[in-house]
Amino acid sequence: GAVVSQHPSRVICKSGTSVKIECRSLDFQATTMFWYRQFPKQSLMLMATSNEGSKATYEQGVEKDKFLINHASLTLSTLTVTSAHPEDSSFYICSAIQQGRRSNQPQHFGDGTRLSIL
């Protein structure tokens, strides 16, 4: 149980393109989802917290207009990298917390999306 699906797993596109990444909880409802970014050989850095039906909460230094997050349902959150540039190339990974569960429950992670901007 507690499976999180992330799609696509890999994206290669030209500079200036907007890229949408989906994060779905397959067998549970997630009121809260998180989006992380990971550069090569580095740790995961939280970008934003996505709450169903409300605006995302962004971490300091993360551009809201650059990284658009939508959490329209209890099973889906999307991250759109708008007008992507080479410096946006990174590994993006989402996680979800099951609805009604407290923070002692582990976050369930998707398999990540490797974004390469040419």
Added chain:
Amino acid sequence: AQKVTQAQTEISVVEKEDVTLDCVYETRDTTYYLFWYKQPPSGELVFLIRRNSFDEQNEISGRYSWNFQKSTSSFNFTITASQVVDSAVYFCALSEMRSNDYKLSFGAGTTVTVRA
């Protein structure tokens, strides 16, 4: 300030050796949770263990064991009789209850390479 410190950047061992990964955390909360995740080369994060601050019992799961010591704010992870499939990056993480936002603070990770 770094909330989770994993001082070991890389560890290389020969198969069947034991390997211990250190994790030191910092928090003012009395209630918090500690986690270990494994990230193999394929990139996905695999949950290994969750421990709350009130449970200092050490835990063993197969070849994995964890040593939680609040006195030293450490939550170390040992792989016994390592195997090549254990090669991965291992992350220690902290979730503090005070903010009630369920956020995870990750350490920098330790890359474990197990050689045949």
